[in-house]
Structure formats: structure tokens, C-alpha cells
Amino acid sequence: MAVSEAISTKWLTQGPLVSKFEDALCRYLANNNRENHLRGAAVSSGSAALFLAFKALEIGNGDEVLVPTYACSSLLNAVHLVGATPIILDISDTDFNPTVDMVSKKITDNTRALVLTHTFGVPTDTMAFKELGIRVIEDCAQSIGAKYRGENVGRLGDIATFSFFATKMITTGHGGMVVSDDTTLVERVRDYCNYDGGKEYYPRFNFQMTDFQAALGLSQLDRLSGFIAKRLSCTGRYESALGEKNSFMRQTAVGPGLANGYRFALKLGSNLANAEKLMLDKGITCIRPIIPEELLHRCLDLSPSDFPCAESVAANTLSFPIFPSLSEDQIIRIVDGLTELKDSIDSK
Numbered sequence: 001m002a003v004s005e006a007i008s009t010k011w012l013t014q015g016p017l018v019s020k021f022e023d024a025l026c027r028y029l030a031n032n033n034r035e036n037h038l039r040g041a042a043v044s045s046g047s048a049a050l051f052l053a054f055k056a057l058e059i060g061n062g063d064e065v066l067v068p069t070y071a072c073s074s075l076l077n078a079v080h081l082v083g084a085t086p087i088i089l090d091i092s093d094t095d096f097n098p099t100v101d102m103v104s105k106k107i108t109d110n111t112r113a114l115v116l117t118h119t120f121g122v123p124t125d126t127m128a129f130k131e132l133g134i135r136v137i138e139d140c141a142q143s144i145g146a147k148y149r150g151e152n153v154g155r156l157g158d159i160a161t162f163s164f165f166a167t168k169m170i171t172t173g174h175g176g177m178v179v180s181d182d183t184t185l186v187e188r189v190r191d192y193c194n195y196d197g198g199k200e201y202y203p204r205f206n207f208q209m210t211d212f213q214a215a216l217g218l219s220q221l222d223r224l225s226g227f228i229a230k231r232l233s234c235t236g237r238y239e240s241a242l243g244e245k246n247s248f249m250r251q252t253a254v255g256p257g258l259a260n261g262y263r264f265a266l267k268l269g270s271n272l273a274n275a276e277k278l279m280l281d282k283g284i285t286c287i288r289p290i291i292p293e294e295l296l297h298r299c300l301d302l303s304p305s306d307f308p309c310a311e312s313v314a315a316n317t318l319s320f321p322i323f324p325s326l327s328e329d330q331i332i333r334i335v336d337g338l339t340e341l342k343d344s345i346d347s348k
């Protein structure tokens with residue numbers, strides 16, 4: 001409805017709805033505080049947002065950017081496309097994010113920035129990483145709505161990026177956003193996104209979002225708290241089915257973090273293949289979200305033995321269906337499957 005109304009205005013490119021979406025996302029991140037200093041620049045994808053965040057921070061040749069290995073290859077691509085060198089980090093097998101210790105060991109004189117992904121919507125303590133004295137980019141592609149110490153992720157780093165791809169918490173089809181309270185950084189992103197109309201020539205590009213995408217983004221943002229509530233209600237029911245004894249299998253936040261329910265991921269180890277089959281027999285497809293071959297250190301031919309936790313998480317983790325449009329019947333089927341899984345593990 002919002003999209004067809006936007007199209008009926010005949011404004012097909014970037015226009016007033018994009019600005020409205022940028023402001024609305026910033027207000028959301030600032031817990032509805034209209035006095036916030038956050039600014040947003042809507043872009044064409046989460047990948048573009050990462051690339052543009054690096055550009056805005058003037059990261060390039062000779063600079064090192066720290067990225068977790070258990071992440072989408074989009075991170076690696078963005079680092080390479082600005083000509084910087086990716087330095088790959090292992091992760092903790094509790095929250096699937098790097099630890100401060102892992103990061104501090106890799107900092108050199110050439111380190112310019114760290115990317116944190118708040119993996120699968122499980123937030124990490126951005127401020128603890130900022131204390132290391134490096135720039136922090138929060139890649140919130142999966143984690144919008146997750147909180148750490150009551151603050152939304154995407155507020156505490158130097159700059160944050162978002163993806164609105166179809167499988168994310170909210171969608172505009174393809175799309176993304178760069179957000180920061182540093183106006184200079186956001187203006188650099190805006191400038192780079194539009195190759196037309198500059199007073200002096202230097203290479204820029206077209207990474208813009210359209211108004212009808214922004215119309216969808218605005219209506220999705222209105223529904224975000226409902227989406228999160230549904231995901232967290234499913235999380236609670238899945239956890240109850242597993243029982244406390246099996247809670248060690250869950251990916252969980254470390255410290256005062258509140259996940260957004262983007263995934264329900266279990267580290268199943270030797271039970272993984274059985275679990276996959278048990279669920280499939282009930283008509284429930286689970287996925288292995290990142291398999292070992294996709295780990296970023298493997299893309300760079302680095303030794304798997306230097307990334308033991310990520311290797312183990314990638315080989316042993318299964319993600320169970322969790323999304324806002326799950327019907328009650330589907331949820332009950334998943335809960336039954338998890339109960340059976342728990343019984344089969346407990347009886348061993």
C-alpha cells in the first residue's frame with residue numbers, strides 16, 4: 001500500500017520519502033529522542049553501506065581493517081574495494097563475536113578500524129572495543145533492534161551500517177543505510193552516492209535508494225517492534241522446549257546484551273546431523289548459517305588452526321526457523337521437534 005502510494009506520486013528516484021526514512025531510522029536508534037544528533041544516508045545495499053563507511057573514514061591503501069571471520073563475504077569485499085588490508089579475527093563460541101582480547105592482539109600501527117557485526121542479532125559491547133582507541137564500524141545488517149546496556153546497536157560506534165535485504169529484520173527489497181552522529185562522515189557518504197551535480201570532478205558513483213523503497217522501509221520500521229516481539233516470543237518457546245540443562249548449546253549474549261531474535265542458533269556438535277534429519281522429517285528445514293568453507297580466513301587461504309572457535313562454530317551450528325510470519329501451527333511443530341531433540345540428547 002505504502003509502496004503503491006509512493007509510486008502513484010510519480011516520484012520514482014530519490015526524494016522526500018528517503019529523507020523521511022533516514023530521519024525515522026535515526027529516531028528509532030535514539031529511542032525516539034528527537035534531539036538526537038544521529039544522521040543517516042540511505043543507500044542501495046548493506047554492501048554499499050560498508051564500502052561507503054570505509055570511504056567516509058578515508059580508509060584505503062596501507063590501512064588495516066579488523067573483521068571477524070564468521071561473517072558474510074561482503075565485509076571482505078568492501079575492505080578490498082577500498083584498497084585496504086583485511087585482518088581476520090576469530091570469535092567467541094558464546095556470542096559468536098570477537099572478544100576484546102582477540103582484537104587487541106591484532107592491533108598494529110596500521111590498524112584503522114574494526115568492524116563488529118553483532119552476529120545474528122546477538123549484541124556485543126561496542127564501548128569495550130572503542131576503548132582500544134580504534135575506529136569502530138557497527139555492521140548492523142542482522143542486529144537492528146538489539147540492545148546493549150539499554151542502547152540500540154548502531155549508536156555507540158563511530159559509524160553504523162544497515163542492510164534491508166529481503167531476509168533481514170526489516171526490508172526494502174535491496175537497500176541499506178549509513179548512520180553516524182558525525183555529520184562530516186554522513187555528508188561524505190551522501191556526496192559519494194550521487195555522481196551528478198558536484199562542483200569539482202572526482203570519481204563518485206550511484207548508490208542511491210529510491211522513494212518507493214523508502215516507503216516500504218518506513219512501513220517496515222513501524223512494524224519492527226512487533227517483528228522483534230514475535231521473534232522473542234518464539235525464542236522463549238524454543239528455549240523452554242530445550243530446558244535449562246541444554247542452554248549451553250545456545251548462542252547467547254555476553255553481559256547486559258539483549259538479542260533481537262534474528263536467529264535461533266544451536267551448537268549441536270555430534271548431534272548436528274541427527275538434529276537436521278529429525279527436523280526435516282517433520283517438514284522443518286534448518287540451515288547451517290555459515291559453513292567452514294565460507295569463513296573469511298578460508299577465503300584468504302589462512303590456516304584454519306589459527307581460527308579454532310570460528311571453525312568449531314561453523315561446523316557445529318544449526319539455525320532453526322524464526323521469522324515474524326511463522327504460523328502458530330508451524331511454531332508448535334518446531335517446538336515439538338526441539339522437544340524430541342532434547343529428549344534424544346538427554347537419553348544419550
Ligand SMILES: Cc1ncc(COP(=O)(O)O)c(C=O)c1O
Nearest residue numbers: 045046047072074117141163165
Ligand atoms: C553482517 C552483514 N553485513 C553485510 C551484509 C550485506 O548486505 P547486502 O546483502 O544488503 O549487501 C550482510 C548480508 O547478508 C550481512 O549479513
